[in-house]
Amino acid sequence: MDQKLVFSALETVCQEAISALSTSAGKPRADSMTRLLELMRQTQEHGRALQPVASGFAAVYHHYDFDPQTPGNGYRTLVKVLRSCIFHIIQKGRYIAANCHSPFFRVEHNTGEVEAYCSALCQLRALLYLAQRLLSDNEHGQLYSQEEGGLSEKFVQEYISMHKACFYGRCLGFQFSPSLRPFLQTVVISMVSCGENYRTQQSGFGMAALSFFTSGKYVMDPELRGAEFERITQNLDMSFWKSFWNLTETELLSGLAKMSSNQVQVNMALTVPPNPLTLPLASDPTLTTTVPPPLAHWGPGPVHMRLISYTLRQGQVSKELLELCRSEGTSRSLPAGFHLQKGADLSPCLLIHFHGGGFVAQTSKSHASYLKSWSKDLDVPILSVDYSLAPEAPFPRALEECFYAYCWALQNCHLLGSTAERVCLAGDSAGGNLCLTVSMRALTQGIRVPDGIMAAYPATLLTTDASPSRLLTLIDPLLPLGVLYKCINAYAGLDIQAVQGGLQISALTAVGQDTAVLTSDVTEGASSSAQSVPDCPGSSSSSQASSISTQSPGSAASADGTAEGSRDFPDGFQPLRSGSLAKIQTPRTPIIKNPYVSPLLAPDHMLRGLPPVYLVASALDALLDDSVMFAKKLRNIGQPVSLTVIEDLPHGFLSLSKLSKETQDASDICVARIREVFQQNPLSDTNKQPRKLSVTSSNHSSTD
Structure with a gap:
């Protein structure tokens, strides 16, 4: 559908829903309708503000494709995700306009749905504003921010304070193929249930079994699920993620x-x-x-x-x-008589x-x-x-x-x-x-x-360079920024301690273990090829990781909960902020620049x-x-x-x-x-x- 038609449809649907809800004044459930009416007005406002932004990207994002036959880059993706969110809102808005006066209309449920997608639209609006700055700062055709600090640092600051739970509750996986949404919901429910029971001295299977009995509340309460997912993706350590991802290795x-x-x-x-x-x-x-x-x-x-x-x-x-x-365990690696064939x-x-x-x-x-x-x-x-x-x-x-x-x-x-x-x-x-x-x-x-x-x-x-597609780490249930940085820190050697020399830990023996320790010098014993890269920083691990948290003055949010550097957003707009800020350990070592x-x-x-x-x-x-x-x-x-x-x-x-x-x-x-x-x-x-x-x-x- 053409860009103008998408926003025109959103405007029409919002207006129809607003008109229908406005006639509920003085009728039963009027108070319940008031919140829904306000949300539809907010959605309409976001749509009007986003139309010129999306149109601006649509006019130039083809310049960032690999070639004309391969339309794909982060700017296109941000607009695509925005359109997916709008399509869901249009569908819900049409239902509300047609059924809000029905005695069978579930006001609370529909209010929750609209509130979730309105929040998602607000946060996507913030991401598009950040992408606008990336577009203006970068050279033509360049997708990654080459500026030291700059928007890359700004995005981290925004990430730790911006509300993200809406993307993991009712809106979970809205941007993906519908056939995958039940699976994504299962994964997220399992993840938050395991996160709740983490550190209970259970084995991987035991933790999974215990989580099964505590997952019901996250099925019934998507807002709770989203809030808990936001918490664990921001604050649980690498040992949890290793344990959770390695559940697929259980018998x-x-x-x-x-x-x-x-x-x-x-x-x-x-x-x-x-x-x-x-x-x-x-x-x-x-x-x-x-x-x-x-x-x-x-x-x-x-x-x-x-x-x-x-x-x-x-x-x-x-x-x-x-x-x-x-x-492998008690199973035979080869069938009986295999060597005779x-x-x-x-x-x-x-x-x-x-x-x-x-x-x-x-x-x-x-x-x-x-x-x-x-x-x-x-x-x-x-x-x-x-x-x-x-x-x-x-x-x-x-x-x-x-x-x-x-x-x-x-x-x-x-x-x-x-x-x-x-x-x-x-x-x-x-x-x-x-x-x-x-x-x-x-x-x-x-x-x-x-x-x-x-x-x-x-x-x-x-x-940690920002790019338009990497802005998606704020909404992605499988690759959130906090977890991505934990993986980079681990591979770069910023998440280790000293142990006895000569200890060899394979991929198999590492499964199910918490953080083990190795030599403090991550380049000790490195291959000669990695050491001989000309003009290549990254052969030393003396650099320290930079940690941004609520205790870092000026790094995340001011006292009123708004992030510094709000000049990236137009006057009168601020994204929704989270009640508790994340602690992000930003990779800071030359190793990540090693070819x-x-x-x-x-x-x-x-x-x-x-x-x-x-x-x-x-x-x-x-x-x-x-x-x-x-x-x-x-x-x-x-x-x-x-x-x-x-x-x-x-x-x-x-x-x-x-x-x-x-x-x-x-x-x-x-x-x-x-x-x-x-x-x-x-x-x-x-x-x-x-x-x-x-x-x-x-x-x-x-x-x-």
């Missing part, structure tokens, strides 16, 4: 996931000992280079992996591989996967459901790496382990059921970051780079020579601008890159692939991009027509 939940996933012939957990590897140089295979095992923080340690294969192949039945197989021929292709989880949570087990489907659809072996997790294992341990696993897979591909003629790296979120940085590491060490990369909604910039942490900041020479990169992003993801700007960066230096932007889905949609047709279609798009790598199709020949999922896709080949 009960993983067993349920297994029931709905494809059956595969091989699902084998491996532990590879930390032995140096010798690999040929890509430029001259007669020469070799030595790849040491991971060393950062505690010295050499094994690397854990998972081999998934829909078809049983040669090598997968070898004694050599079986010796690396590890048991004869496998099919080796596959020419190999997929190496790095899972998401904010660098702090989950393992390959959490992602096995869609990996099994991928293995069936592609009919290739998949090696998923269980890298060590932060804060127990901050940068660069995960990168070292993933790079070592990649090199080991190249050298031992025959054990995995592949000849590795074509190798693709795939990962989501943090895993997408690791796909890019592992390939950069291979380039710097002269080792064969993969034949392609499929990175789904990757984190390419781990700094191996934030590949978007890598100099051009570190990116030239990368294989074709296929980026699959979501239009409603707070990290959308990470993908858009990284795609532009690669295109500008002549690197082959493809960007696909999917509508209506949240960050992490791969883990939700079994929940709806929309998420399954999105997973299928990722599979299609991986298949293009294996089929050796040049990017210039891979243009696709948009699908029903509302996908926009564009591809660019190298001009070299």
Whole structure:
């Protein structure tokens, strides 16, 4: 619908509802109607103020797209979210205008609904004003604020004082596909219930069971749910988030996931000992280079992996591989008689996967459901790496382990059921970051780079720079700003303490543990490649995190509850403020600017020579601008890159692939991009027509 038509419809509906409610004076329930009438007037006022703002963005936001065939960036997303909110208000307003005089009209319920969406509209108005300043301050086409402090600091100050609970109660997930809203409600209710019972000395499963009995009040009272969600996302520590996210690793939940996933012939957990590897140089295979095992923080340690294969192949039945197989709990990693079977021929292709989880949570087990489907659809072996997790294992341990696993897979591909003629790296979120940085590491060490990369909604910039899509962290139930910063702090090494040297904590042993401690120097034992980056801050962790809280004078709010710097908002307008302010620990360390942490900041020479990169992003993801700007960066230096932007889905949609047709279609798009790598199709020949999922896709080949 045209922009003007949207706001015209809102104005008409508000006026109709106001007229209908105004005639209730002197009738029963008149007092109850008064509040509803006032809310409709406030909504009308917000709509009138927002129309020129939204129109202003619509006139220019195409300049920030990757290209004309791929309409997607944070400015577009903010307007899209605003329109979604308005559509809900229009629907509710029409119902009120037509039914407010009915004896069956539930005044309190409808007042609660309108109040929630009116509050959401008010807060979105504030975000759009902040985005206006970002638009005026940035260079043409630049999505991230490059100003030191400035709007990035301003947004943090606004975030800790602005009311956010309205987005997690009645309005929860209004911007996403309707098929996902019941799931999001379940997740948020589970999260606030677990948050209430946190620190009760319960195990992960015990906490989940206890939370089941306390969740009823959050189902019945959405306002309470929203307020509690706001509290825990702002104030609970990383150990809670690790515990909650790792509930998917419990036997009960993983067993349920297994029931709905494809059956595969091989699902084998491996532990590879930390032995140096010798690999040929890509430029001259007669020469070799030595790849040491991971060393950062505690010295050499094994690397854990998972081999998934829909078809049983040669090598997968070898004694050599079986010796690396590890048991998982009481279940057998291999079926009885497995070693007696004869496998099919080796596959020419190999997929190496790095899972998401904010660098702090989950393992390959959490992602096995869609990996099994991928293995069936592609009919290739998949090696998923269980890298060590932060804060127990901050940068660069995960990168070292993933790079070592990649090199080991190249050298031992025959054990995995592949000849590795074509190798693709795939990962989501943090895993997408690791796909890019592992390939950069291979380039710097002269080792064969993969034949392609499929990175789904990757984190390419781990700094605190503001962007229009990152403003969504104020409303996103899956990626709120406070939690995002906790993950960055953990990976950067700002959330650790000293422990005995030599302690190695894997991704699997970290599951369910509270914050463990490591060496105080986060770069002790760092890889030589991370230390040798020219002009690259980030090899030292002496910097301290900046903490903004209610005790920080002038940092968040004045005595009357309004944030300083209100010049960003027009006279007479202030966003709604929260009753209790958040405590946000803003990442403050040069490490987050290291190219191996934030590949978007890598100099051009570190990116030239990368294989074709296929980026699959979501239009409603707070990290959308990470993908858009990284795609532009690669295109500008002549690197082959493809960007696909999917509508209506949240960050992490791969883990939700079994929940709806929309998420399954999105997973299928990722599979299609991986298949293009294996089929050796040049990017210039891979243009696709948009699908029903509302996908926009564009591809660019190298001009070299």
